[in-house]
Amino acid sequence: MQIDEIQMRLLEEVADLHGVPEGAYNIRANGEKAARNTTANIDIISKTDVSGIDIHIKPGTKNESVHIPVVISESGLKEMVYNDFFVGDDCDVVIVAGCGIDNCGEQDSQHDGIHRFFVGKNSKVKYVEKHYGSGDGNGKRLLNPGTEVHLDEGSYMEMEMVQIRGVDSTERRTTAEVGPGATLIVRERLLTHGSQYAYSFYDVKLNGNDSKADVVSRSVAQDTSKQVFDAGLVGNAPCSGHTECDAIIMGDAKIVAIPKLEANDLDAALIHEAAIGKIAGEQIIKLMTLGLTEQQAEEKIIEGFLK
Amino acid sequence: MIELKNLCFSVLEDGETKEIIKDMNLTIGDDRFVVITGPNGSGKSTLAKLIAGIEKPTSGQILFNGQDITEASVTERAKMGISYAFQQPVRFKGIQVKDLLKIAAGKFLGREQMYEYLSLCGLCAKDYIDREVNASLSGGELKRIEIATLLARNTAFSLFDEPEAGIDLWSFKNLIHVFEILREQTQGSVMIISHQERIMQIADDIVVINAGKITMHGPKEAVLPLLLGTRPEEGCDNICQGGAECR
Numbered sequence: 001m002q003i004d005e006i007q008m009r010l011l012e013e014v015a016d017l018h019g020v021p022e023g024a025y026n027i028r029a030n031g032e033k034a035a036r037n038t039t040a041n042i043d044i045i046s047k048t049d050v051s052g053i054d055i056h057i058k059p060g061t062k063n064e065s066v067h068i069p070v071v072i073s074e075s076g077l078k079e080m081v082y083n084d085f086f087v088g089d090d091c092d093v094v095i096v097a098g099c100g101i102d103n104c105g106e107q108d109s110q111h112d113g114i115h116r117f118f119v120g121k122n123s124k125v126k127y128v129e130k131h132y133g134s135g136d137g138n139g140k141r142l143l144n145p146g147t148e149v150h151l152d153e154g155s156y157m158e159m160e161m162v163q164i165r166g167v168d169s170t171e172r173r174t175t176a177e178v179g180p181g182a183t184l185i186v187r188e189r190l191l192t193h194g195s196q197y198a199y200s201f202y203d204v205k206l207n208g209n210d211s212k213a214d215v216v217s218r219s220v221a222q223d224t225s226k227q228v229f230d231a232g233l234v235g236n237a238p239c240s241g242h243t244e245c246d247a248i249i250m251g252d253a254k255i256v257a258i259p260k261l262e263a264n265d266l267d268a269a270l271i272h273e274a275a276i277g278k279i280a281g282e283q284i285i286k287l288m289t290l291g292l293t294e295q296q297a298e299e300k301i302i303e304g305f306l307k
Numbered sequence: 308m309i310e311l312k313n314l315c316f317s318v319l320e321d322g323e324t325k326e327i328i329k330d331m332n333l334t335i336g337d338d339r340f341v342v343i344t345g346p347n348g349s350g351k352s353t354l355a356k357l358i359a360g361i362e363k364p365t366s367g368q369i370l371f372n373g374q375d376i377t378e379a380s381v382t383e384r385a386k387m388g389i390s391y392a393f394q395q396p397v398r399f400k401g402i403q404v405k406d407l408l409k410i411a412a413g414k415f416l417g418r419e420q421m422y423e424y425l426s427l428c429g430l431c432a433k434d435y436i437d438r439e440v441n442a443s444l445s446g447g448e449l450k451r452i453e454i455a456t457l458l459a460r461n462t463a464f465s466l467f468d469e470p471e472a473g474i475d476l477w478s479f480k481n482l483i484h485v486f487e488i489l490r491e492q493t494q495g496s497v498m499i500i501s502h503q504e505r506i507m508q509i510a511d512d513i514v515v516i517n518a519g520k521i522t523m524h525g526p527k528e529a530v531l532p533l534l535l536g537t538r539p540e541e542g543c544d545n546i547c548q549g550g551a552e553c554r
Contacts (some may be wrong), residue, residue: 218400246400285361286397288381289390290411290456300410304401304439 003027003034003071010071010100013132021096025067026053028081030074042066042093052082052114055095059088059120067096070113075105075139080112089120089152098130101141101167110142117147119182122154129159133166140168147174151182153208158185163198164306165191171199178239180208188217189306192225192253202231206239206268215243220302221253232260235268245274248305309335309358309464309496314367316350316357316519327353328364329519335512337463339496340486342507342527344534345516351500352394354516355468358498359391360384371464388495390460394468396449399440404452407440411456424455427488429474429481446473454485463495471503479505507531 003011007029015021024042027035031051038044041061045054055066068083085095103109119125133141143163151157163170178184184204192198204213213233221227231243245257259272279301287297316328327350335341343351356362358369360381368377376384399407408421422432428451438444440452450473457465471482486509490497499506507513513530515523523530 280397282397283399285381286393287410289359289361289385289393290407290460291382291385291413292410293382300402300406301399304399304403304406307401 003029004073006073006102007034007071010073010102010132010134011069013134014071014098014100014130015067015069015096021065021067023065023067024055026055027067028070030072031077031079039064044068047082050082051080052084055083055085057085057087057091057093060090061088062092065094065096069097070099070111072099072101072103072109072111075103075109075135075137076107078108078110080114082114082116084116085118087117087119087123087125089122091120091123091125093124094126094128096128098128098132099143099145100132101135101143103133103135103139103141104137105135105139106137108140108142110140110144112144112146114146115148117149117157119149119151119155119157121152123152124155125157127157127159129161131163131167131170133168141166142169143167144171145173147172149174149176149178149184151176151178151184151211153179154181155179156183156185159187161186161188163190165193167196167198168194169197171201173201174203176202176204176213178204178206178208178211178213180237181210182208183212184214186213186215186217188215188219190217190219190227191222191302191306192219192227193222194225195223196225197227198225199228200230202243203234204232204241205234205236206241207236208239209237211237211239213239213241213243217245218247218306219245219255220248220250220306221255222250224252226254226256228256228258229274230256230258230260231272232262233270233272234262234264235270236264238265238267239269241268241270243272245276247274247276248302249276249278308337308370308372309333309498310368310370311358312368312370314357314369315365316353316362317365327519328357331367331519331521333514333521333524335464335496335498337496338490338494340490340509340511341496341498341514342510342512343498343500343514343516344502344507345522349516350519351516352468355391355466355498355500358466359389361391388463390457390462390465392453392457392465392467392470394472394500395446396453397440398442398444398449402440403436404438404440404455405436407452407456408459411459412461416459421459424458425452427458427481427485428452428455430455450474454482458485458489458492461493463493465489465493465495465497467497467499467501469500469502471501471506479503482506483509504531504535507534 233241257274261270314331425432
């Protein structure tokens with residue numbers, strides 16, 4: 001299957017790809033496999049019972065990457081995809097996912113992706129997931145990612161999830177089980193505008209001794225969009241956990257931050273921070289004294305905030 | 308050149324009008340280094356905000372190089388060449404020191420040039436250039452970055468509101484050197500709100516404000532001894548002590 005121009009542009013947006021990536025990859029376009037490459041250490045196998053792939057990363061694999069972007073340019077296409085990542089012990093890898101939808105038609109386009117990660121002992125995974133929507137049709141662009149993370153002893157996973165404009169509705173559900181000495185870091189960046197809706201749900205269970213989690217969301221809600229940040233941490237062992245929602249509200253937008261901390265161990269140290277507010281007037285004025293217009297100042301502040 | 312003509316500014320406080328700046332007349336010529344001083348609450352910072360356009364006068368005029376800028380916006384004044392260093396610099400999440408310097412310069416700014424501005428302000432440039440201008444910076448560090456942005460601005464009129472506050476570890480010698488460089492680089496005028504004698508020592512002129520009015524304005528040699536309670540230098544009789552002619 002050929003990748004067309006629109007799909008190439010979407011690939012650039014979600015995976016910074018300007019051509020065929022290095023290392024292992026699986027590119028899915030309009031519901032079909034468009035390209036795949038495996039390496040000596042990373043194997044990608046299509047599932048037979050449902051739509052999706054299994055990614056197997058051999059123990060000890062270091063400095064390798066896997067790209068698994070999804071692009072949809074066909075209006076009305078709806079799909080549900082299951083991708084499972086099996087990362088062996090002592091690995092150090094980068095996984096780049098992401099979904100771009102261009103919808104110029106009248107019907108809604110939707111991609112629901114369920115990613116499961118099984119990260120082996122002492123492995124390090126950097127996971128980047130970008131969402132992007134474009135197209136001027138009336139059909140909506142809908143993305144509902146589900147992420148399930150299992151971190152084995154001493155492992156480390158950093159998840160960067162980015163959705164800046166373009167997606168009409170998204171429900172992100174992330175659950176994690178963090179083992180002894182393991183660490184989960186989540187950095188979410190979100191900008192909604194128009195009448196978009198974004199819901200982020202986290203349920204992170206700190207099950208192992210000295211497990212750690214740090215879930216931070218920075219978001220901007222413009223126009224009449226609505227965001228809900230629903231972050232739950234459960235400390236089942238001596239552990240430390242932190243969740244943070246830092247949001248800028250603009251226009252007639254609405255933002256809800258729901259903290260939930262559950263400590264089931266005396267030595268569980270859990271913190272939730274939430275701050276929602278408009279752009280501080282003095283920030284705009286400061287940048288105006290440097291020669292920017294009010295609008296340019298706002299854009300600069302948001303750009304920095306979501307960097 | 309900045310000219311203030313019959314400048315007044317008042318606010319409503321508990322239903323009563325409170326005059327902050329009262330019929331103020333002041334001219335700061337090109338290539339002048341002027342220190343504005345006076346007791347707390349005398350209207351110094353308000354005056355700075357009126358010049359920068361952050362506050363609008365109740366009546367009166369502000370002229371910049373002969374052009375009436377009373378109605379000009381903050382952005383317009385900045386573009387004309389007025390720079391203003393805040394007394395309490397603003398913090399930004401995510402905006403890095405290098406971003407702020409680039410915005411201030413309004414053009415491409417090479418890394419070396421940024422290094423120079425930061426180093427002049429007593430900051431180890433390579434440690435700061437990528438730092439975010441956020442709560443992780445101390446008040447003193449922010450102050451120095453604020454001063455560095457004015458070096459990057461390089462405009463005809465630079466206004467500092469208590470630049471020395473919070474920078475205890477940085478020797479005054481260096482701070483004074485920055486002002487000298489700024490003056491030489493821009494060939495423009497520098498106005499500093501300060502209580503520090505050492506800053507007044509390097510001024511051409513000193514303006515004393517009290518209760519929204521200029522009570523003294525003259526060459527440093529004449530005004531400073533009066534402020535310090537010592538005798539003015541000989542021949543220093545060209546000093547105004549209040550009144551409409553005090554400009």
